Amino acid sequence: MEPKISLAPEILFHIGHFPVSNAFLTMILVVIFLIVFMISIRLRFKLVPNRIQAIVELLIEKGLELATSIMEDKKKARKVFPLVFTLFLFILLSNMIAILPLNALVIHNHHHNEDFPIFRVATSDYGMVLILTLIVVITVQLVAIISFGPFKYLGKFFNFKGFFPFFIGILELIGEFAKIISLSFRLFGNIFAGEVLMIVVLFLMPWILPIPFLFLAIFVGVIQAFVFSVLTLVFISSAMKMESH
Amino acid sequence: MEVEGLKYIAAALAIGLSSIGSGIGEGLIASKALEAIGRNPEAADKITPLIYITMALTESLAILSLVVSFIILFVF
Numbered sequence: 273m274e275p276k277i278s279l280a281p282e283i284l285f286h287i288g289h290f291p292v293s294n295a296f297l298t299m300i301l302v303v304i305f306l307i308v309f310m311i312s313i314r315l316r317f318k319l320v321p322n323r324i325q326a327i328v329e330l331l332i333e334k335g336l337e338l339a340t341s342i343m344e345d346k347k348k349a350r351k352v353f354p355l356v357f358t359l360f361l362f363i364l365l366s367n368m369i370a371i372l373p374l375n376a377l378v379i380h381n382h383h384h385n386e387d388f389p390i391f392r393v394a395t396s397d398y399g400m401v402l403i404l405t406l407i408v409v410i411t412v413q414l415v416a417i418i419s420f421g422p423f424k425y426l427g428k429f430f431n432f433k434g435f436f437p438f439f440i441g442i443l444e445l446i447g448e449f450a451k452i453i454s455l456s457f458r459l460f461g462n463i464f465a466g467e468v469l470m471i472v473v474l475f476l477m478p479w480i481l482p483i484p485f486l487f488l489a490i491f492v493g494v495i496q497a498f499v500f501s502v503l504t505l506v507f508i509s510s511a512m513k514m515e516s517h
Numbered sequence: 518m519e520v521e522g523l524k525y526i527a528a529a530l531a532i533g534l535s536s537i538g539s540g541i542g543e544g545l546i547a548s549k550a551l552e553a554i555g556r557n558p559e560a561a562d563k564i565t566p567l568i569y570i571t572m573a574l575t576e577s578l579a580i581l582s583l584v585v586s587f588i589i590l591f592v593f
Contacts, residue, residue: 277591278591279587279588279591279592338566453581454577454581457577457580457581457584458573458576458577458580458581460584461577461580461581461583461584461587462580464584464587465580465583465587468587495569495573496573498566498569498570499569499570499573499574502566502570503570
């Protein structure tokens with residue numbers, strides 16, 4: 273008997289023509305939990321906060337401080353902050369689901385005669401991570417176009433003033449595409465590798481050995497959520513600035 | 518040399534060789550950061566988030582080759 277690991281998430285059922293995979297199911301759970309939690313805090317808003325509200329306020333304050341220190345302007349930081357903090361909370365919560373032993377819930381598929389897990393960490397699906405990355409990259413491009421104007425922004429890449437600036441412009445264009453790959457693969461690779469490691473270790477020795485690997489998986493999950501959001505901030509802030517030679 | 522055996526060798530080489538550079542890079546980052554904190558202990562609050570960010574960026578190259586090795590193993 274071998275552990276069954278697959279790169280693509282397994283499809284559980286179809287709603288019309290839309291395939292629902294197990295990573296999609298986990299993502300829906302995370303989103304519903306986040307929405308319900310935040311709405312319940314907003315409805316019980318008190319001037320003297322209780323503990324949960326105090327924790328959330330602390331998180332948001334510290335996050336806004338970090339955003340201000342990277343963007344260097346409080347108004348711009350407040351504009352960007354909702355996107356960045358939502359990304360951070362969503363990725364953090366998705367990675368935390370790895371703590372729960374949901375791999376044990378399997379469903380038996382009669383077509384292929386195999387067992388699929390019902391839940392799988394949402395960020396270990398490359399399609400999900402690619403969509404998040406594309407949201408970030410398209411936002412960065414839009415910010416740059418709005419700040420500079422479309423022709424000036426295109427002039428950064430296709431710069432015909434000499435040989436060297438032209439070459440550097442082409443490199444910057446390739447760099448923009450490389451951002452998509454590096455941002456998405458960083459998150460996907462870390463989380464998927466953590467999942468594969470957990471499956472293999474649980475298959476080999478399920479009693480004491482998984483503990484340090486679980487610590488590693490949680491730690492890496494928190495760090496990767498943090499790095500994704502901070503890199504979003506850095507990209508947006510560098511898109512607003514004028515690059516001067 | 519069958520294709521199956523070469524597949525496993527390729528997957529192992531992909532991740533093994535790229536961890537060399539990544540490990541050296543992260544060691545350099547940690548040593549410089551700790552040296553800076555040692556010289557100026559009050560700056561530790563500013564340096565600590567930067568340590569995590571730079572380490573994750575350096576590690577991302579090794580993660581890229583990890584994904585390549587996963588693709589070799591599980592798709593081909």
